[in-house]
Structures are given as structure tokens and as C-alpha cells.
Amino acid sequence: xxxxxxxxxxxxxxxxxxxxxxxxxxxxxxxxxxxxxxxxxxxxxxxxxxxxxxxxxxxxxxxxxxxxxxxxxxxxxxxxxxxxxxxxxxxxxxxxxxxxxxxxxxxxxxxxxxxxxxxxxxxxxxxxxxxxxxxxxxxxxxxxxxxxxxxxxxxxxxxxxxxxxxxxxxxxxxxxxxxxxxxxxxxxxxxxxxxxxxxxxxxxxxxxxxxxxxxxxxxxxxxxxxxxxxxxxxxxxxxxxxxxxxxxxxxxxxxxxxxxxxxxxxxxxxxxxxxxxxxxxxxxxxxxxxxxxxxxxxxxxxxxxxxxxxx
Amino acid sequence: xxxxxxxxxxxxxxxxxxxxxxxxxxxxxxxxxxxxxxxxxxxxxxxxxxxxxxxxxxxxxxxxxxxxxxxxxxxxxxxxxxxxxxxxxxxxxxxxxxxxxxxxxxxxxxxxxxxxxxxxxxxxxxxxxxxxxxxxxxxxxxxxxxxxxxxxxxxxxxxxxxxxxxxxxxxxxxxxxxxxxxxxxxxxxxxxxxxxxxxxxxxxxxxxxxxxxxxxxxxxxxxxxxxxxxxxxxxxxxxxxxxxxxxxxxxxxxxxxxxxxxxxxxxxxxxxxxxxxxxxxxxxxxxxxxxxxxxxxxxxxxxxxxxxxxx
Numbered sequence: 001x002x003x004x005x006x007x008x009x010x011x012x013x014x015x016x017x018x019x020x021x022x023x024x025x026x027x028x029x030x031x032x033x034x035x036x037x038x039x040x041x042x043x044x045x046x047x048x049x050x051x052x053x054x055x056x057x058x059x060x061x062x063x064x065x066x067x068x069x070x071x072x073x074x075x076x077x078x079x080x081x082x083x084x085x086x087x088x089x090x091x092x093x094x095x096x097x098x099x100x101x102x103x104x105x106x107x108x109x110x111x112x113x114x115x116x117x118x119x120x121x122x123x124x125x126x127x128x129x130x131x132x133x134x135x136x137x138x139x140x141x142x143x144x145x146x147x148x149x150x151x152x153x154x155x156x157x158x159x160x161x162x163x164x165x166x167x168x169x170x171x172x173x174x175x176x177x178x179x180x181x182x183x184x185x186x187x188x189x190x191x192x193x194x195x196x197x198x199x200x201x202x203x204x205x206x207x208x209x210x211x212x213x214x215x216x217x218x219x220x221x222x223x224x225x226x227x228x229x230x231x232x233x234x235x236x237x238x239x240x241x242x243x244x245x246x247x248x249x250x251x252x253x254x255x256x257x258x259x260x261x262x263x264x265x266x267x268x269x270x271x272x273x274x275x276x277x278x279x280x281x282x283x284x285x286x287x288x289x290x291x292x293x294x295x296x297x298x299x300x301x302x303x304x305x306x307x308x309x310x311x
Numbered sequence: 312x313x314x315x316x317x318x319x320x321x322x323x324x325x326x327x328x329x330x331x332x333x334x335x336x337x338x339x340x341x342x343x344x345x346x347x348x349x350x351x352x353x354x355x356x357x358x359x360x361x362x363x364x365x366x367x368x369x370x371x372x373x374x375x376x377x378x379x380x381x382x383x384x385x386x387x388x389x390x391x392x393x394x395x396x397x398x399x400x401x402x403x404x405x406x407x408x409x410x411x412x413x414x415x416x417x418x419x420x421x422x423x424x425x426x427x428x429x430x431x432x433x434x435x436x437x438x439x440x441x442x443x444x445x446x447x448x449x450x451x452x453x454x455x456x457x458x459x460x461x462x463x464x465x466x467x468x469x470x471x472x473x474x475x476x477x478x479x480x481x482x483x484x485x486x487x488x489x490x491x492x493x494x495x496x497x498x499x500x501x502x503x504x505x506x507x508x509x510x511x512x513x514x515x516x517x518x519x520x521x522x523x524x525x526x527x528x529x530x531x532x533x534x535x536x537x538x539x540x541x542x543x544x545x546x547x548x549x550x551x552x553x554x555x556x557x558x559x560x561x562x563x564x565x566x567x568x569x570x571x572x573x574x575x576x577x578x579x580x581x582x583x584x585x586x587x588x589x590x591x592x593x594x595x596x597x598x599x600x601x602x603x604x605x606x607x608x609x610x611x612x613x614x615x616x617x618x619x620x621x622x
Contacts, residue, residue, distance in 0.1 A: 199512070270561060
């Protein structure tokens with residue numbers, strides 16, 4: 001179980017979480033027993049401005065050490081890197097870092113580049129995974145070729161990332177079985193990362209588990225870009241493993257996420273649902289929600305259908 | 312497909328929807344192509360005060376006729392009756408009513424009484440179903456005995472009603488197959504009504520469909536008591552039947568439900584999630600949400616666990 005609250009949730013607010021919030025999230029998740037806590041990206045400072053983005057976008061070693069100071073950390077820390085937006089040389093070796101896992105995010109077409117990054121991070125001593133985004137747009141031969149290549153790398157797991165919240169249970173079953181066919185014989189796991197555009201984030205994670213997925217993403221109160229993610233509080237309750245503890249999760253939601261939700265928006269609403277139903281990127285829906293027409297659903301639906309015909 | 316917005320949604324506000332709202336909902340649902348529109352209860356005026364409850368609690372014939380005046384109605388109208396809270400003699404025969412379907416709601420222990428009501432409504436010329444509530448608390452032998460009896464009645468369908476939003480997909484599969492074993496050989500269908508406490512209302516409805524359920528409940532924007540229901544807009548999109556039309560549904564949500572949501576609360580939140588996870592009635596969570604401690608989740612979780620130990 002990997003909670004990616006600080007990483008995926010940060011996509012809503014340019015990763016501008018304040019230091020206290022970051023620390024409280026890590027503290028609660030560590031107490032809850034999740035296996036990994038993803039604290040953000042380690043993005044290149046050449047590609048992204050430190051004026052525009054918050055600390056969780058870069059995850060400097062100093063910042064991370066301060067965030068966990070005095071905590072008895074049982075969960076491992078993870079960061080994400082995007083293909084093309086990472087300066088590997090600027091990132092310390094694993095032995096000099098509190099981070100243990102690096103997750104490389106890419107589209108199907110960039111799996112070669114992702115593998116190159118995986119090899120570099122592996123050489124630096126990190127655990128690695130590859131997260132294949134926009135999976136509902138992937139062509140099966142391309143995906144199968146990529147999975148066959150990934151099976152030969154040092155990754156722990158490759159993820160199904162339903163970026164558009166478009167998948168239903170039967171498609172989840174199909175994809176988990178396809179991933180498993182290539183990965184399991186080589187001792188690698190299938191990962192699951194589902195968005196909530198159709199209120200299926202948690203349900204699809206359960207379906208992935210039923211078919212053998214073993215690396216599971218979630219976020220506190222479902223925070224994440226647009227419709228958000230599978231909620232950590234639901235997944236933790238479902239798994240019923242005695243090592244997990246729900247109370248610290250409820251506590252941090254009560255104290256940190258309810259006030260935050262008044263300031264930034266995430267979760268199910270009609271424009272994100274339309275994007276999910278039409279298997280489209282949520283960017284148009286996010287732009288709508290930021291403007292004065294945020295509840296003009298019929299017009300947005302017509303525009304989205306027109307977009308579909310163009311593409 | 313049966314939309315029960317006005318009936319289940321009315322449980323939040325004592326069915327005090329204004330006349331324009333009722334008419335707009337019926338108009339939109341009729342245009343969307345849903346098979347049935349449930350307009351409320353036909354509750355006994357001896358059991359419930361007309362001062363305290365709105366028109367959709369009683370569904371007087373005059374009120375219904377006025378609500379559909381001038382509409383070319385393709386959807387059939389439905390009302391619900393609770394065992395013990397219904398005055399059958401006060402309800403007109405089907406030939407004198409715009410209502411076509413009566414759904415009788417009961418607990419497993421009251422199936423005999425439900426069958427008595429079914430027979431009376433059938434004699435009056437109505438289509439009938441039985442909706443077995445709190446199914447996650449039903450003992451299997453009791454349920455099987457009830458289903459065997461229901462198979463011999465004139466009902467169109469018997470419903471799985473997950474009142475506490477506690478079920479997962481494998482339990483849904485089990486229940487649909489159990490219902491089908493008794494009902495299908497007698498030409499009766501399995502119905503599905505799922506609540507959203509664990510964000511599984513829509514997902515469980517899909518799982519029920521996959522196993523053969525054919526009477527499907529939903530509500531506009533998921534409105535309903537506590538965490539609410541499977542959303543009509545999602546189910547309609549999923550079914551992909553060309554007879555359905557999403558646009559009128561989006562239009563009525565935009566115009567009527569967004570303003571309403573500012574006045575009354577429904578949908579996923581932590582207290583309703585806790586009730587679902589613990590397979591408890593949402594009444595304690597509803598009481599919490601109505602008071603000043605509405606976001607005191609940890610205390611509510613501890614109280615709910617204590618309640619569990621008592622019961």
C-alpha cells in the first residue's frame with residue numbers, strides 16, 4: 001500500500017503544502033501502517049521554477065529530513081520522477097537519502113526512456129517502479145511490447161495508471177491479467193492507480209486486488225487532480241490487515257483535510273464525470289471548474305463530444 | 312432502470328420538494344429514457360402528519376396528475392410503500408391512477424407482510440416489486456425462505472437493498488446469484504439498490520448487472536439519505552443503450568441539484584464511510600452531521616466501535 005497524497009494531491013496546488021501539513025501527513029500515514037509514503041516529485045529545477053512550485057515538487061533532501069525529524073519511520077518514503085523532467089545527476093544516491101523508492105511515470109510510447117531512468121536510479125541504489133499513465137489510451141501491442149521489456153528490468157512493479165478514470169471492472173481484470181502474464185514470471189508485481197471520475201477509484205482498486213495486483217495507490221480523503229483517487233481510508237479498511245490502523249488517518253483528515261477542502265477542490269463532480277465517461281484528459285474539465293461557467297454541464301458535454309469527433 | 316430521486320432523496324428533507332422541482336425532475340427523467348420514475352411514498356396519513364411531511368411522502372393522485380400535466384409520459388411512474396405504514400384502502404385502483412408500479416419495502420423478517428401488501432396491490436391492478444432492506448444484516452436461511460415465497464407471488468422483481476452501503480463486489484455476486492436461483496425460474500427479476508457509503512454504489516450496481524440483475528435503482532447526482540445512491544448520470548452513461556439520453560439529466564442537475572446541494576447535504580463523507588465499513592445503520596452518522604461535532608471523526612469512530620461491541 002502506497003499513499004501518494006503529497007505527490008498526486010500536490011497536482012492541484014503546485015505542491016504548495018505548508019511544512020506543518022507535510023509533517024502531519026507523514027506522521028499519520030506512518031502511524032497507519034502503510035508500506036510507502038510518496039512525498040512528492042524530484043523534478044528538475046531547470047524544468048520547473050522554485051518560485052512557482054512548492055517544496056514537494058522537488059523534495060530536496062534537507063526538506064525531507066526536516067519533515068521526518070524525530071519520527072520513528074516504519075513506512076518507506078517514495079518520490080516520483082517524470083520522463084524528460086528529471087535531472088538524475090542532481091539526485092543523491094540512495095545511501096545518502098531518506099527516500100527508498102523512485103517511481104518513474106511515463107506514457108506507453110516512452111517506456112524505453114523510463115527504463116533508462118530506472119537503470120540509473122537502480123545504479124544509485126533505489127528501489128524502482130514504472131507507472132504507465134493514460135492506460136485507457138494505450139494500444140495493446142505497444143503495451144505488451146513495453147511490459148515484455150519492463151519484465152527484464154530491476155523494477156519491483158509496473159503500474160496500471162487510469163489517468164482519465166475511464167475504466168470499468170472488466171477492463172481492470174483484463175489489464176491486471178495482461179500485466180501479470182509478463183511480470184509475475186520474472187518476480188515483479190502489478191500496481192494499481194485509479195482515478196475517481198466515475199466513482200470507481202476504490203472499486204477498481206478492489207477489482208485489481210482480486211486479480212492479483214499487489215502495489216496499491218491511494219490518497220487521504222481521495223485528494224488528487226480533478227476527481228481524485230482511491231481514498232486511503234477506504235482501502236485501509238477493506239484490506240483488514242491487522243498491521244493497519246485507521247484512526248490516525250481519520251485524525252489527519254479531520255484536522256488537515258477538511259480545512260484544506262474549503263480552499264482547494266477535488267473529488268467527483270459532473271465535468272470530471274463527463275471526462276471519465278468520454279475517456280478524455282481532465283484538463284478541459286479542470287479549466288471549466290476554474291472559471292465562472294463551472295456548473296454549465298450541458299454546454300461542457302456538447303463541447304466534449306465535439307472534441308471527441310475532432311480527435 | 313428506475314430513478315428514485317424523489318423518493319429516496321426525499322428522505323433527507325421530509326419529502327418537502329417544491330412543485331416546480333418535482334415537475335422538472337419528472338420532465339428530465341422522462342426525456343432521459345429511464346423506464347420508471349419513482350415519485351415518492353404513498354404513506355398513510357394516519358401514520359405520518361401532512362404538516363411535517365411534503366407531498367412526495369403521500370403522492371396524492373391530484374398532486375401527481377398536476378406534476379405531469381402536459382407531459383408526454385413514456386416512463387412509468389412508481390411509488391413505494393413501507394410494510395406497516397400503508398393504508399391500502401386509501402389508494403386508488405391502478406386504472407384510476409397515473410402510478411403503474413408499487414414497490415413494497417420490508418426487512419427479511421417482514422416478507423410475509425410484504426407479500427400480503429403485494430397481493431392487495433396486485434388485485435388493484437398494479438405492477439409490484441419487493442425491496443428487501445438491510446440485506447447486509449439478513450441471515451441466509453431467512454433470506455432463502457423469503458425468496459422462495461416471493462418466487463410464488465405476482466411481483467416483477469425482488470431487490471437487494473444495501474441500506475448500510477456495506478457490501479463489496481464478491482458479496483454482490485453471491486447475493487445476485489442467490490436471488491436469481493429462486494426468482495429467475497419463475498420469470499422474476501433481480502433488483503439492485505446500492506448505497507454509496509464506501510463509494511461503491513455505482514460499482515456494485517455494475518457488478519449486479521454483470522451477474523444478471525435487471526431492475527436497477529439510481530438517483531440524480533446520487534441524492535439520497537446519508538451517503539446517497541448510485542448516480543443516474545453514471546448508470547445511464549454505462550448502459551450505452553441508445554434509448555437513453557444523458558443531456559436532460561445533466562441539465563436538471565445543473566439547474567436544480569447544484570442549488571439544492573447548497574441547502575441539504577448528501578454524499579460520501581467520513582461518518583457515513585465509518586457506518587458503511589462497520590455495517591451499521593447511518594442514523595448515528597446522520598445525527599452527527601446535523602450537529603456541531605460533524606467533523607469529529609475519531610471520536611465518532613470510537614463511539615461506533617463501542618456500539619458494535621454492544622450489539
